[in-house]
Amino acid sequence: MLEQIHSPVRNSGRLGFQRKDSPAQKSKSKACVCVCVCVCVCVCVCVCVCVLMIYVAIIYPQDPVLRIGSNLTASCWIHPELGVHASSLFWTLNGQQLPSSIYRLLSPTNLSVTLAGLNASRQTSGDNLVCHNHKGHILAGSCIYVGMPPEKPVNLTCWSRNTKDLTCSWAPGGRGETNISTQYKLKYKLRWYGTEKQCDDYTHTHTRTQPYSCSITQDLHLFTPYEIWVEASNQLGRAASDVITLDILDVVTTDPPSGVAVSRVGQLEDQLSVRWEAPPALKDFLFQAKYQIRYRLEDSQDWKVMDDVGNQTSCRLAGLRPGTVYFVQVRCNPVGIYGSRKAGIWSEWSHPTAASTPHSERLMCDSKSSGDSNSTLRRELKQFFGWVRKHAYGCSSMSMKLYDQWRVLMQKSHKARNQVLQGDKS
Structure with a gap:
């Protein structure tokens, strides 16, 4: 049985070059290859051969980390046996050749470059500083990390x-x-x-x-x-x-209320009824829930929020446009869970639920007489109608009952008046 075991080259720098050592140390590294021959299960003979590997070039410092605005002087050292003079080398940063005016020839085998006022790294993986020979072949490389120390998280x-x-x-x-x-x-x-x-x-x-x-x-x-x-x-x-x-x-916080349902309120053309269930995950907890409702027109992105729903699981939306589709959402705040005195945190909104209000039964009349006959009634009832609508938004059972009675009366009045107007026209 013949088995080869390769010992990895001990090398942590980029492009085959060790980091943070002196140039003399960086130019050498040891690689070992071991061959084991097993005659039987109990007898094995292993022979290891170690070879001293010599690198052609290195950059120092290797992978430096610097503050924004810092200056960096890096040097590219090439092995003498390569037979290349350092004056023929050139540098690139992120693929762009750097001007020779910032180079300095330190020796026939060493060329440095000075980068002043470094900008922040384009990405966290760093910027690539590379040393090339006169033909453009890569000899060595280093990553430069330029940034700032962290500030206090907020x-x-x-x-x-x-x-x-x-x-x-x-x-x-x-x-x-x-x-x-x-x-x-x-x-x-x-x-x-x-x-x-x-x-x-x-x-x-x-x-x-x-x-x-x-x-x-x-x-x-x-x-x-x-x-x-x-x-x-x-x-x-x-x-x-x-x-x-x-x-x-x-x-x-909790999950959004479940089972949100929106339906019409009989033939009241400006109302919708909203019902929902408390979040099931908190069913066994002692808490006082608060709810909010928001709704918008089908063709609008502007939501109107009702803050005073309280802890009930149903509510009516009043003062809506007849014959219009509305989207409705509900969310929950588990206030006072196990006696906590904090305000609580609102859940996410439930998925939008859509419903439409009934179309109005009023007839559009252009005659001047119909407008005159309605104007007096509108003026007398405008203030009261506004008050009822305002208080109906609060989902109070008393105000909603009053509002329902008022809307039925108004619808009957409009229907009777329109019938009279139609009779006069005929």
Whole structure:
């Protein structure tokens, strides 16, 4: 049985060059190849041959990390046996050739370049600084990372969905991103006697508009305050956010209300009835829910929000346009869960539910006499009608009953008046 075992070359630099060593050390590396011959299961003979490998060129420093605005002098050293004079070399940065005016010939085998006032790296993977021979072949390369140390993370906010987890989000401090790889760690502990722990379930799809977040899903304690903070670090420094203290019961949110249904209220052309069910996940919890409704016209993006729905699971929308399609959504706030005195956190809105109001039975009449006959009644009832409509928005059962009676009376009055007008015309 014949087996070859290859020992990897000990080399951590780019393009086959070690990093952070002196040029003399960088030019050499050892590679070993071992051959083992097994005569039987118990007898094996291995022979290893190590070869000293010599590299043709290196760049120093290798993969530096620098602050924005810093200056960098890098040197490209070539092995004498290559037979190339350093004056024939040239440099490129991200594929663009650098002017020879910023080169300096240090020796026949060493050419340096000085970059002044470095801008932030285009991406966290760094900028590519490459040394070429006179034919344009790559001899060596290095990545330059240019950025800033992190500033104190801000806007740390946490919420618990149905008390089953605790999710926190935050944003980078200062001007935002550091332009180099930066790690954020969400840490927490029980306020009085807990040991420091770290959140592991991070969201890595953050963008400039979507903050960082992490979810704690295990070993959560109710009725006990937590201390929570965020630590940011990169190769240029570190920073920590302010510590926030919270009880999970004070930051509970829930799923949107279920079973949202929107229907007409008889033939009342300016009303819709909305019904829904409390979030099932909180069915067994002791809490006082609050609800909000919002609605909009089918061809509009402007929502109108009703804030004073209270804790009931039904409501009427009044003062709507006849013969019009409306989209309706509902959301829930589990206020006072297990006696918490905090305001609570609103859930997401339910999926939009559509319904249309009935078409109006009024006839459009152009005659001057019909307008005159209605004008006096409209003036007398305008103030009262406005008051009833205003108070009907609150979903109060008393105001809605009064409003229903008024609308039926108005519809009968309009219908009778239109019949009279039609009779006069005939």
